[in-house]
Amino acid sequence: MRSISSPTRLTVAVDLAILTVIDGAMRVLLLRRPDDDVPGWAMPGGVVDAERGLDETVQQVLVAKTGVRDAHFEQLATYGAVNRDPRGRVISVAYLALCPHDRLEGAVAAGADQMLAHLHTTWPGEQGGPARLTDAAGQPLSMAFDHADILGDLVRRLRGKLDYSLIAFGLLHRRFTLRDVQTVHEAILGHPLAKPAFRRKLLSRGLLKATGDYAPAGAHRPAELYELLEEK
Amino acid sequence: MRSISSPTRLTVAVDLAILTVIDGAMRVLLLRRPDDDVPGWAMPGGVVDAERGLDETVQQVLVAKTGVRDAHFEQLATYGAVNRDPRGRVISVAYLALCPHDRLEGAVAAGADQMLAHLHTTWPGEQGGPARLTDAAGQPLSMAFDHADILGDLVRRLRGKLDYSLIAFGLLHRRFTLRDVQTVHEAILGHPLAKPAFRRKLLSRGLLKATGDYAPAGAHRPAELYELLEEK
DNA sequence: CCAAAAGTGTTGCCGTTACACCCATGT
DNA sequence: ACATGGGTGTAACGGCAACACTTTTGG
Numbered sequence A, B: 001m002r003s004i005s006s007p008t009r010l011t012v013a014v015d016l017a018i019l020t021v022i023d024g025a026m027r028v029l030l031l032r033r034p035d036d037d038v039p040g041w042a043m044p045g046g047v048v049d050a051e052r053g054l055d056e057t058v059q060q061v062l063v064a065k066t067g068v069r070d071a072h073f074e075q076l077a078t079y080g081a082v083n084r085d086p087r088g089r090v091i092s093v094a095y096l097a098l099c100p101h102d103r104l105e106g107a108v109a110a111g112a113d114q115m116l117a118h119l120h121t122t123w124p125g126e127q128g129g130p131a132r133l134t135d136a137a138g139q140p141l142s143m144a145f146d147h148a149d150i151l152g153d154l155v156r157r158l159r160g161k162l163d164y165s166l167i168a169f170g171l172l173h174r175r176f177t178l179r180d181v182q183t184v185h186e187a188i189l190g191h192p193l194a195k196p197a198f199r200r201k202l203l204s205r206g207l208l209k210a211t212g213d214y215a216p217a218g219a220h221r222p223a224e225l226y227e228l229l230e231e232k
Numbered sequence C: 001c002c003a004a005a006a007g008t009g010t011t012g013c014c015g016t017t018a019c020a021c022c023c024a025t026g027t
Numbered sequence D: 001a002c003a004t005g006g007g008t009g010t011a012a013c014g015g016c017a018a019c020a021c022t023t024t025t026g027g
Helices: A054-066 A101-107 A147-161 A178-189 A195-204 B054-066 B101-107 B147-161 B167-171 B178-189 B195-204
Strands: A009-022 A025-032 A045-047 A072-079 A090-098 A114-120 A132-134 A208-214 A224-228 B009-022 B025-032 B045-047 B072-079 B090-098 B114-120 B132-134 B208-214 B224-228
Touching (some): A009 A054, A009 A114, A009 A147, A054 A072, A072 A147, A072 B072, A090 A147, A090 B090, B009 B054, B009 B101, B009 B114, B009 B147, B009 B178, B025 B054, B025 B101, B045 B054, B054 B072, B090 B147, B147 B178, B178 B195
Antiparallel strands (some): A009 A045, A009 B009, A025 A114, A072 A090, A114 A132, B009 B025, B009 B045, B025 B114, B072 B090, B114 B132
């Protein structure tokens, strides 16, 4: 029964997987806890207080940790195992937040206490298992709590939603080339895609609008810039 | 920040959408609160205490409300709007539990305080909006909290996972006919499916094993019984 | 003229759909 | 015999993958 008279009360936190794609690889913002109370790297998070909704708390953490205001985010799942936090019982609602890489690189500096870690997945498709995190040099990072498992779930969710939702576009700017979209898809799926097929499937979804402008290119033909056409 | 020293603590509950399919229609177990503190019908739920994990709490509620021990369940999403419960702040982790209809009909009796309500969805596919709940006579039920919204999300999730997961089989017995599976799919999707196509797609997934036994039938050819072949 | 990446056309395969048909059973 | 629902065959359609090809730029 849900008796409010003498309820058990628990600490509820949100944990954010702030994700981006840099040079065709997934990256996620990790922090090392300032007062080394729990060893290892962890996703940024914050406790949910009585006056704030979940989304509001997420927004607040996002701005505090990255300065980014308008990132797209969505809920992933909630983790409530009794011993997931060695310091005490914490129910954690995990969120995914997406951001183009330069927005993040401007706001967070890699250092001893924070970094944009590389997020690898050994398994293909939507199989199980935790994610593997490494630093810029490719050295494995030891993760606090169950955060490696959460990040594994995250990648599976991303892969599943990739081609029927708009998540991929959360990792891009307002205007982008078709190649940019393909790079993001390949980074998330972990394998290369055929260019003509990808192109046609993407355009056939009827989501994009050609702008007529072209991205400045190097020694090759410039690519046309597209936008999401927003239908309300 | 996640300070454990003086944390805000909140009431955390699990709410269960205990779902079944009866006569080709989705049904969900709803309760009317005994001490009419909140008007309307609600999903069964329970407060999460300090010693129990989320899944454990779900299992406990499930057995308490239905007597069913081995139902398949999975997490849906977490709802934490500040005013979703008029009595105070409650974070609610919604779960989906699946059960063959006769297991439920045996354990719960329709009455003034509990019923297997009809779950309708006006919208097709995976569009938005709350679910519509009615009683056996087709009269709309007024729902407590945000439970109509949660049940809307539930149906969308079910529809999305229907043909790449095993959820449909949670609504069936160990042995079933192909027609049974089709009925479940049609109930969830809300529209009829072509028999030959459904049959072939289902068998081509390579999940089923023909038993060689046949279901007792009426005035027509008996249908073969199939089982899930469990691959570990 | 060459390299590099954008972008298109063509072909063949394969899964799905629609429709017609056969099979087994009770009345 | 026939009504009823289980189960199968077949041909047309449409989407997708592979591959070869053309286009546009900088050097």
